[in-house]
Amino acid sequence: MIKKSIYVVTIFSFFTQCSSIDTTRKLPLYLGLCAEFWDLDKPIPSKAEYTFFRKYVSQSRGPILEPMCGTGRYLIRFLEEGFNVEGFDSSSFMLKELRAKCTKKNLSFCVWEQCLEVVPNEEKYNLIFIPDTSFCIFLDDAHIKKCLQNLYARLLPGGTFVFDVQTTYSKAEQPGVWCGQAYKRSDDTVLIESTLPLPVQNSILTLVMRYDLIKGSEILKTEMEYYPIKLYKKGEMDNFLKEVGFKHIKKIKAHAYGRRPSPHDDIIVYECKK
Secondary structure (H helix, E strand, O other): OOEEEEEEOHHHHHHHHHHHOOOOOOOOOOOOOHHHHHHHHOOOOOOOHHHHHHHHHOOOOOOEEEOOOOOOOOOOHHHOOOOEEEEEOOOOOHHHHHHHHHHHOOOOOOOOOOOHHOOOOOOOEEEEEEEEOOHHHOOOHHHHHHHHHHHHHHHHEEEEEEEEEEEEOOOOOOOOEEEEEEEOOOOOOEEEEEEEEOOOOOOEEEEEEEEEEEOOEEEEEEEEEOOOOOOOEHHHHHHHHHHOOOOOOEEEEEEOOOOOOOOOOOEEEEEOOO
16 A cells, blocks of 8 residues: 655755756656656546546547646546547656556557657647646747647647646745655655745746655665746737647636636636647
């Protein structure tokens, strides 16, 4: 049985050192311990999120793609329901977890390792969706436009791209305070995630992430990641979408189909048609 615990610790000296980190550098994300922890901590989406994206999946009349599919918390549930959804991710570690779960469940699946910014535009899809505000890990304008151009190119005429982003109204709960969670695994090792939010700089919220695999008093393995999150200003994403060719853009309140977002919402969903 896997057991979970939570802790909070304040460490101001480390916070001060980390506040000057260059968050514009492209660093590896979603390594082995991260992928395993993600799968333990977020095995399935919330009911509201799943219901929201499922509406698009169920209404699609053609091929469906989930870029940045991670360990498959959406994709696998859709496959179990009989929907034909393909996916890709840049993390081989995330995909390893996904494939293992699909194999265990005897599910047929089509997933591959790929970065969003270099996706070839061969296969076309009627629906492309990216949940969990995952698109916010792309930081600079040129990179964002390249990713959006690739997504636009992969859509069939009349196809839909739906995704969510965080806005500048998103705030780190306690900058400078370590918080974390731990799971005890069946082999008596413990997997610990520690998170340190840094102050928002240039509309980028950075989380310092540390993962430790521990047995008794011995640390077996440690991984460090700096997880940047771009926070979008009013109208900023709208302009990107228009620049790459989307003409029908609808903003929706986070995971509340049919409702308009409020001015100060921290998450906004975009529905874009080609």
